[in-house]
Amino acid sequence: MQNPLPAGPVPRTRLARLGGVLARHPRSWASAWAVAAVVCFAVAVGGVTGESLFERLHSGAPTVDSESSRAQDVIAESRPALQTLTLQVTGTDLSDPETLRDGVAATRAVARLAGVKDVRSPLLTSGGPSDPAVAPLLKGGTPAGGGFVTVVDFEPGLGESALDAAESAAEAALLEVAEAVDGQGSVGSTSQVITAITTTVERDLLRGEGIALPLTFLVMVLVFGGFVAAGLPIVGAVVSIGGALLSLFGFSHAVELDATVVNIVTLLGLGLSIDYGLLTVSRFREELAHRRHDVPTREEVAVATERTVATAGRTVLFSGLTVAIALSGLLLFEAPIMRAIGVAGVSVVLVAMVVAITLVPALCVVGAKRLSRKAVEQAPDVGVFSRLAAVVQRRPVLVIVGVVVVLVTLALPTLSMRLTSSGTELLPKQAQQRVFFDQLARDYPVLSAPEVTVVAASADTAGVTRWADQFRAAAGVESVTVQPLGAAHQRVDLRVEGPPTSDAAQELVARVRDTPAGFGTLTTGQAAGQIDFLDSMGARAPYAVGLVVLGTLVLLFLMTGSLVVPVKALVLNVVSLGAALGVVVWIFQDGHLEGLLRFGSVGAVESMVPFLVLAFGFGLSMDYEVFLLSRIVEFHRHGAGNDRSVSLGLQRTGRIITSAALLIVIVFAGFVAGDILIIKQMGLALVAAVAIDATLVRMLLVPATMTLLGRWNWWAPAPLRRVHDRFGIIE
Numbered sequence: 001m002q003n004p005l006p007a008g009p010v011p012r013t014r015l016a017r018l019g020g021v022l023a024r025h026p027r028s029w030a031s032a033w034a035v036a037a038v039v040c041f042a043v044a045v046g047g048v049t050g051e052s053l054f055e056r057l058h059s060g061a062p063t064v065d066s067e068s069s070r071a072q073d074v075i076a077e078s079r080p081a082l083q084t085l086t087l088q089v090t091g092t093d094l095s096d097p098e099t100l101r102d103g104v105a106a107t108r109a110v111a112r113l114a115g116v117k118d119v120r121s122p123l124l125t126s127g128g129p130s131d132p133a134v135a136p137l138l139k140g141g142t143p144a145g146g147g148f149v150t151v152v153d154f155e156p157g158l159g160e161s162a163l164d165a166a167e168s169a170a171e172a173a174l175l176e177v178a179e180a181v182d183g184q185g186s187v188g189s190t191s192q193v194i195t196a197i198t199t200t201v202e203r204d205l206l207r208g209e210g211i212a213l214p215l216t217f218l219v220m221v222l223v224f225g226g227f228v229a230a231g232l233p234i235v236g237a238v239v240s241i242g243g244a245l246l247s248l249f250g251f252s253h254a255v256e257l258d259a260t261v262v263n264i265v266t267l268l269g270l271g272l273s274i275d276y277g278l279l280t281v282s283r284f285r286e287e288l289a290h291r292r293h294d295v296p297t298r299e300e301v302a303v304a305t306e307r308t309v310a311t312a313g314r315t316v317l318f319s320g321l322t323v324a325i326a327l328s329g330l331l332l333f334e335a336p337i338m339r340a341i342g343v344a345g346v347s348v349v350l351v352a353m354v355v356a357i358t359l360v361p362a363l364c365v366v367g368a369k370r371l372s373r374k375a376v377e378q379a380p381d382v383g384v385f386s387r388l389a390a391v392v393q394r395r396p397v398l399v400i401v402g403v404v405v406v407l408v409t410l411a412l413p414t415l416s417m418r419l420t421s422s423g424t425e426l427l428p429k430q431a432q433q434r435v436f437f438d439q440l441a442r443d444y445p446v447l448s449a450p451e452v453t454v455v456a457a458s459a460d461t462a463g464v465t466r467w468a469d470q471f472r473a474a475a476g477v478e479s480v481t482v483q484p485l486g487a488a489h490q491r492v493d494l495r496v497e498g499p500p501t502s503d504a505a506q507e508l509v510a511r512v513r514d515t516p517a518g519f520g521t522l523t524t525g526q527a528a529g530q531i532d533f534l535d536s537m538g539a540r541a542p543y544a545v546g547l548v549v550l551g552t553l554v555l556l557f558l559m560t561g562s563l564v565v566p567v568k569a570l571v572l573n574v575v576s577l578g579a580a581l582g583v584v585v586w587i588f589q590d591g592h593l594e595g596l597l598r599f600g601s602v603g604a605v606e607s608m609v610p611f612l613v614l615a616f617g618f619g620l621s622m623d624y625e626v627f628l629l630s631r632i633v634e635f636h637r638h639g640a641g642n643d644r645s646v647s648l649g650l651q652r653t654g655r656i657i658t659s660a661a662l663l664i665v666i667v668f669a670g671f672v673a674g675d676i677l678i679i680k681q682m683g684l685a686l687v688a689a690v691a692i693d694a695t696l697v698r699m700l701l702v703p704a705t706m707t708l709l710g711r712w713n714w715w716a717p718a719p720l721r722r723v724h725d726r727f728g729i730i731e
Contacts, residue, residue: 015317019309019361023302026365033239033359040242044249053245056252057198057259062421062608064334066532067513071455071524078486080156082117085167085189086447087150087174088440092183094122094129094143099181106180107150110173115158115166121150136446147183149444150174167191188436193424194259196433200675201259208267208670209241215666216274223278223659228370229285233277236360240273241266243351248344255340263671263679265341268616269348271667272323275623275660276316276356281371282656283312284364288372301368305361311634313357318559319626320353325551326619329544330611334536341612349619385654389647389703396704403701407692410579413586420501420604421530428675429600450493451505451527454512457489457520464490467517474511476504499602500526530607537611548615552622559626560633561724563716568705569629573621576697577614580689584609588681597672599680606678609685616682617689620664624698627660628653632706642713646706654699661694 022029044053063069094100104123111119122134122143129143139147152170154163171187178185213234220230244266251257287304288296296304327349330342364371392399427434441448456464465482472480476497485491494512496505505527512523549570556566584605587593591601632649640648668690671683706713716724 013310013314015313015357016306016310018357019306019313020302022309022358022362023298023305023365026362029358029362030366033355033362037239037242040239040246044242044245053249053252053262054198054202056249056257057201057262058194058256062258062335062337062533063529064533064536066529066536067522068524068528068532071453071522071528074455074489074522075453075485075491075524078489082156083154083158083163083167083189083191085152085154085170085174085187086440087152087177087185087187088147088436088443089149089178089181089183089185090139090147092147092178092181094138094148094181100128100143103177103181106173106177110150110152110170110177113166113169113173115155115162116152116170117155118153119150120153122148123150136444139443147443149440149447150177151447186432186436188433188440193427193433193437196427196431197676198259200427200431201263201679204670204674204676204679205263205266207673208263208667209270211670211673212267212270212667213237216663219659219662219666220274220278223655224281224285226370226373228367229281232281232360232363232367233274235363236277236355237270237273239359240269240348240352240355243355244269244344244348247347247351251340251344251347255336257340257344258337260676260678260682261337261341261344263674263676264612264616264682265344265348267667267670268345269352271620271664272320272349272352272623273355274663274667276319276352277360278660278663279315279627279656280308280312280356280360281364284308284361285371288368291372294372296368296372301365304368305365308364309357309361313361315626315630316353316356318555318630319623320349320356321555322552322622322626323619324349325555326548326615326622328551329548330615332544332547333540333611335533337608338537338611342615345616381648381651383651383654385699386647386651388654388699389650392700392703393643393647393707396708399700399704400708403696403704404575406696407575407579410692411575411582413582413590414578416589417581417585417610418589418604419530419534419607419610420499420602421526421533421607422602422677423500423526425600425602426677428598431675445495449500450525451496451498451500451502452494452508452512452523452525454492454494455485455489455522455524456492456517457522458518459484459488459490460519461490463518464492467515468492468494470515471508471512474508476502477508501530501604502527506531533607541611548618556625556629557716557720557724558728560629560714561716561721561728562714563720564709564713565629565706568709568713569622569625572697572701572705573618573625573693576621576692577617577689579692580617580685581610581613583688584613584681584685587684588677597680597684598675599677602677606681609678609681612682613685613689616686620686620690621693621697624657624661624694625702627657628698628702636714642710643707646703650699650703657694657698661690664690 042048092099107119107121107123110116122129122137125131125134129138135141137149139145154166158166174187175185217230217234220233221227224230248257248262248265284304287307291300324346327342327345330338333339424434424437458464461482461484468480468482471477471494478495478497481493483491494508496508498504509523509528509531552570553566556569557563588601589603589605594601628649631652632645635645635648665687668683668686671679672687674680
């Protein structure tokens, strides 16, 4: 059958001219990128500036400027928080006089350490462990309960090095207290939790890349049938990782960068780089197959490079811009962490895009002779994917109904989705700091933060107490306490049965905020913070969605000249993302596959995950949409009919899309193999989104809907057609 797209003159576009420059100076471009990669890794990871990216990371629940954050500001102003270190001791009996005497001596030694402001311990009170005032510090509330806690407060205003030295000395001295009372001791603090999370994130990143890079290389060897062709996208991906880490390092100086951002953004860059490299190398070999000589001449290599950058480079640009548009929606949210992910994500996508249209083609030129040995004419017009298209095109309505039923079924669990903002639960169950704080919450509940706290703007403690007493009978409330907070405020702590973000805690927050008082009130706590975060996200979501939808519609219209195709693409992407979120809810909220995936369900999905999945998943879905549409549009512009264009487009891109999807799945499987809960959820969500999109949507729904719509696929109002004729982006 005659090739509908024979090799012709090279289109004289800017991208084609860039290809010509790359063909003339390939080693210069490759060397420049090599130097840039070394600098990126040295600065971001090597710590040549005095600290590495991972030393600048933070961790905590996502926050916004809200009632809960203003309440925290009032509390901090009246009672500034001190750095603390807590000791838990088990297996001891403080009712034994000799044990008690040894413990008191060891605890007094802790209090004498430099940098220590105060030590709260049942061993240091005048009444000893039998004093009722220290019962909350004793396991079971009695000296014979088998355990106790000691809390060390450090002096405010200590420098970082002085605080580190004080914490190290205090930790060693506290463990000596445990030995003195013949018990087993463990220590924990908020700073140690953050260190544990950032260390685990760094380990997860190394593990994820350690899994992804070798497996993707193996897959590409099978796809390309050679080591050189398989290695080029990997080289581009490694360089992109360096650029991603450097951009994140730069952003860490402008905003507080959450530890989870690094894995999410870096692996996205890795996946996109491999996909773009796969597309570029495939097209280069396809173009190289048109040569007249067994060993390609410089002119033939230059022509192949120009055509590759003009065609595959255009697809990469469109794909990168669609992903960047999807991520730019995050910039409209109020939460700093969402903006940080958006800015970092967009920068990483741009790095991957630039690498794919400069470094990878330059490497192709350098390795052209080796690549020419495996160069083949473009895929035949008839093959596995064209036969699949033929089956779909014979029964498009049946295929559409069947696939939509499957996707809706997968999406149904999202109707019961619950959201949470985990703390130590982000760590694996066996992690030392999670074990420590789980045990602390179980044995010493008074030391844990109350689920709901109200800051009352009143100096009348009795009046605030009368107002607060009405909540004692609320569902799940275990205790209500009121204490002065400075001269003009009162602090009301309400302890609620269950997790900090339980339904009972959230209902209590709503009730407290709706209950009138004769004074101003600000409600805070983990549940209140989550409510405020979600309210803020919901308020900004229409603007973010509008930006992404408008940007995507405009970009796809400029690419296709159609108004129908972009709208169809948006609808199909939303359906497939709903199915991916349903899989996440079924696994992580409902607790399925806990053993296989090595996690402990918290009965909910992390509050950031749905928003990030919609942004990242939408971008990746549009990535494959652009891969497929670019070829369909190419055939249609060269005169092929609608159904023929769809069949040829699927046949020519099916192998690339399937391979690219498999590579992305491998990359994001590194997320699933990690230990941080939110990273696992993101990884599995994106694996599901890519797998669903590349199979059910791209292989079945797209050809079925385009066949059913026929010539209407290419419809646009006359004014818009004139706009496309003038501004459309074509070869």
